[in-house]
Amino acid sequence: MIRILLADDQALVRGALAALLDLETDIEVVAQVGRGDEVLAAARSSQAEVCLLDIEMPGLTGLEVAEQLRAELPAVRSLIVTTFGRPGYVRRALDAGAAGFLVKDTPARELAAAVRRVHAGLRVIDPDLATESLMSGPSPLTARESEILQLAIDGSPVAVIAQRASLSVGTVRNHLSAAIGKTGATTRAEAAQLARANGWI
Amino acid sequence: MIRILLADDQALVRGALAALLDLETDIEVVAQVGRGDEVLAAARSSQAEVCLLDIEMPGLTGLEVAEQLRAELPAVRSLIVTTFGRPGYVRRALDAGAAGFLVKDTPARELAAAVRRVHAGLRVIDPDLATESLMSGPSPLTARESEILQLAIDGSPVAVIAQRASLSVGTVRNHLSAAIGKTGATTRAEAAQLARANGWI
């Protein structure tokens, strides 16, 4: 019997996934949580063997949770299941110690198989995404550039970004200009979108 | 037996919802589609009685599908189930003839009950969202302003927006300026975000 924990912020999806996995005779859903920062405690008390993690969650992201689990409960295996198949996410998930990466476009009947493979110690990576991840390569942005770009995704004027980052407006513009150049964009909005689409921020 | 059709672009979620609803003895999932523009045909051939529609779908949005169903298959009832609980969505869904509106935060066990109520001819509206919808009121934007604002959400420069809308740059700036004023924003990016958060675009 494979003991599994579900982490997804949407209760309906979480419950539906539980129903789907409970159809399998060799899988048992032993815990469900809706926030990233509740996963660790729940995994510990429920003695889960596999954690199915969404990335976008309040509290902690699934990627951060995977890292936490590797450090605190190395025997537990993490399977990232997320809406957005961004190339950079795969790399970051693997770096964080995740054993698998699926997008929610995956046919439902493949989920149980993926869980079994992860439980058996194998890696499960969405094949399309794996190649795309290798193609796009690592982020060309420096840490600071990523940070500034993240503050620019909502279209705030430079003055606001500078204040939030405690920098001068000139420096912010320089970082943004560098990011725009590196991403091949012509606007900071475009650069932010490209960076997000690639999972760089 | 309630015959139900599922429309959601994420195969995993779709399959999981199917598993969840199949647990109910009085509900039968008779069709599943991943695109908005496939719903009508599938609803016809499967003789579905209730359509569970996500809003964000390729082809047609769930709101547009609800409108289509009301026109073509008035006996079929639409239940919108979506990720984003934006106030304006509720109003638009009801205007489009939907019989219910749920967010994916809803507890899983309430879904079947909602389906039954909709099938019985009752309206089902997320209570929090219903009040919020009444609070926020209708969109203050004119049709043209909404359209231009929609083209501005990705941060494109005015010149690009003007080209896409076949307008002069000056007109686009006027529309954007009006939208910024009406939404109480100070930037077109902020205005676009506000409009989207309220479901106006």
Place this chain on the structure above:
DNA sequence: CGCCGGCCGTGACAGGTGTCATGGCCAGGA
């Protein structure tokens, strides 16, 4: 040590953006 590259800042310039005043066109209501 010298060199490199990331980081922070300034200053200046061209071009994009937000605001306003003004005007014309057209459909709907008083």
Place this chain on the structure above:
DNA sequence: TCCTGGCCATGACACCTGTCACGGCCGGCG
């Protein structure tokens, strides 16, 4: 009929942005 309000457009103005050149600080590496 006149008047209102939405839509389209122009022009002018102040301000913001993106780019470039330049300089200084610091940590890592040959």
